[in-house]
Amino acid sequence: MNNFKNIFILTAGILSFAACKPEFKKPTATSGTADFSRYIAVGNSLTAGYADNGLYLEGQQNSYPSIIAKQMQQIGGGTFTQPLFTEAQANGSGYVKLTGFNAAGSPVLAPITDQLAVRGVVPIPGFGNVTTYAKYSGDNNNYGIPGMKLLHINYAAYGNLNGYYERLLPGNAGTNSTTYLDYVTAKPFTFFSNWMGNNDALLYAVSGGAGDVLTDKTTFTQLYTLLLSRLTAAGQKGICATIPDVTAIPYFNTVTPALVLASVQKANPTVQAIFINAKSTADVTSTTYAARPATSADMITLTFPTSKIGTPVATPAGNLPYGLTPYTPIENLYVLDANEVALAKDYVNSYNTTIKTVAASKGIAVVDMYSFLNDIKAHGLVVDGLTLTSNYITGGIFSLDGVHLTPRGYAIVANQFIKTINAQYNSNIPLTSVATYRAVKFP
Structure with a gap:
């Protein structure tokens, strides 16, 4: 009898909880103060x-x-x-x-x-x-x-x-x-x-x-x-x-100066820098560029053909490796200096x-x-x-x-x-x- 009574109370409690269960209604669709018709x-x-x-x-x-x-x-x-x-x-x-x-x-x-x-x-x-x-x-x-x-x-x-x-x-x-x-x-x-x-x-x-x-x-x-x-x-x-x-x-941010230099140094550890042709000042009207070593503040484009690095380039001083001397810097179009x-x-x-x-x-x-x-x-x-x-x-x-x-x-x-x-x-x-x-x- 006590077992039956306990079951009855438990069942009643469950039904009571179910009856009080909160309803989760989907918010009414609204465009607010805007009109999205076109x-x-x-x-x-x-x-x-x-x-x-x-x-x-x-x-x-x-x-x-x-x-x-x-x-x-x-x-x-x-x-x-x-x-x-x-x-x-x-x-x-x-x-x-x-x-x-x-x-x-x-x-x-x-x-x-x-x-x-x-x-x-x-x-x-x-x-x-x-x-x-x-x-x-x-x-x-x-x-x-x-x-x-x-x-x-x-x-x-x-x-x-x-x-x-x-x-x-x-x-x-x-x-x-x-x-x-x-x-x-x-x-x-x-x-x-x-x-x-x-x-x-x-x-x-x-x-x-x-x-x-x-x-x-x-x-x-x-x-x-x-x-x-x-x-x-x-x-x-x-x-x-x-x-x-x-x-x-x-x-x-994918082809970086550090990555390019590290790749070169695997073949030639004596190389200390890669060179770029960089804008001389942050004046928007300036058109003066000069070769200098690349730094982490310079950005090389994703489209840069890295295979060009080290290839011979004809200069007044003879054939010199591309990108590895001040006379053969990486061109402007491949670098945002x-x-x-x-x-x-x-x-x-x-x-x-x-x-x-x-x-x-x-x-x-x-x-x-x-x-x-x-x-x-x-x-x-x-x-x-x-x-x-x-x-x-x-x-x-x-x-x-x-x-x-x-x-x-x-x-x-x-x-x-x-x-x-x-x-x-x-x-x-x-x-x-x-x-x-x-x-x-x-x-």
């Missing part, structure tokens, strides 16, 4: 989904705006259409893939040259040859144009000089006059993301400070103000992103101050990608059970060109945008699952 993305190669040194279908499909839009659709966001390459031309501009590693452990990359969307090459007087791509004429929400600077947004001839922009316009190269600013605002929209301005510093940096120039700071401020004024002209809301530290990417690094950092910091100030004046959210990506470089990132870093190939975030992102990297970026949008506009866009997106493809 979201557009403004920017350059990062916005387009560029990866592995090319624009191709898989990269486009995994662009961060596309990922954001998918998450927006879960709370009532509208359709997001991209100017995708067709399946028959899925390799787009062409790109590179990892085929293995050589005996020294260095990656071996091979170009993809089939199923391209290349339409031809057009000579533009006063400019040079422009590669054009298969035209796209449908609806478009992703206005990412690889290679584009903020400096180009109001330049009427730009549709003739950039094949990625030319493919979106009805005219052929040489006949276009639609500015990018007019193109992206031609159709009404309710929300935007804007990651413009990266190339105003990046193209200078990746050319070793030799093949491009930094956009003037005052000009940058004027154009960014113009861009935000146009994007918010009808009261639209949106999000802007700061420019990453262009010197923190794998493109500049310490003074150029300082310039790039200074201009990026100035651009980011402009971005934050102008966005704040319009009540627009800002996601600080500069701080976020630098924090990953310093400390790594753990998300969805994955440990990620900024390391080349193994880190999982950066693609094979050392500049742009993998699909996993773009998913991480998308989540940062989403977190900032939710915080600014009281929306509840769900985050994406980073683990469902791939990192670098291994053979």
Whole structure:
């Protein structure tokens, strides 16, 4: 009898607990104070989904705006259409893939040259040859144009000089006059993301400070103000992103002066330094360069052909080993020297101050990608059970060109945008699952 009584009391207690169990209700979907019915993305190669040194279908499909839009659709966001390459031309501009590693452990990359969307090459007087791509004429929400600077947004001839922009316009190269600013605002929209301005510093940096120039700071401020004024002209809301530290990417942190020197010293221990042709001052107007030994403050590009080190170079003093004497320094295009690094950092910091100030004046959210990506470089990132870093190939975030992102990297970026949008506009866009997106493809 006592046993029966105890069982009765226990059962009653369980039923009572079950009756009081709290209910976990899914939050009501809300866009908060924003309207995501027509979201557009403004920017350059990062916005387009560029990866592995090319624009191709898989990269486009995994662009961060596309990922954001998918998450927006879960709370009532509208359709997001991209100017995708067709399946028959899925390799787009062409790109590179990892085929293995050589005996020294260095990656071996091979170009993809089939199923391209290349339409031809057009000579533009006063400019040079422009590669054009298969035209796209449908609806478009992703206005990412690889290679584009903020400096180009109001330049009427730009549709003739950039094949990625030319493919979106009805005219052929040489006949276009639609500015990018007019193109992206031609159709009404309710929300935007804007990651413009990266190339105003990046193209200078990746050319070793030799093949491009930094956009003037005052000009940058004027154009960014113009861009935000146009994007918010009808009261639209949106999000802007700061420019990453262009010197923190794998493109500049994989092939280091110390690694190159150590490799040389294995064969010739008497070598004490490698030499570079370096900018003499951190004055942006200075064009004076001089040979000197490389230091840890100098950055060698990922594209530097290390096999050139030590090869004979004809000089007035006879044949001397490349990179190992003041008479045969590594050329400018392969090195962002310490003074150029300082310039790039200074201009990026100035651009980011402009971005934050102008966005704040319009009540627009800002996601600080500069701080976020630098924090990953310093400390790594753990998300969805994955440990990620900024390391080349193994880190999982950066693609094979050392500049742009993998699909996993773009998913991480998308989540940062989403977190900032939710915080600014009281929306509840769900985050994406980073683990469902791939990192670098291994053979």
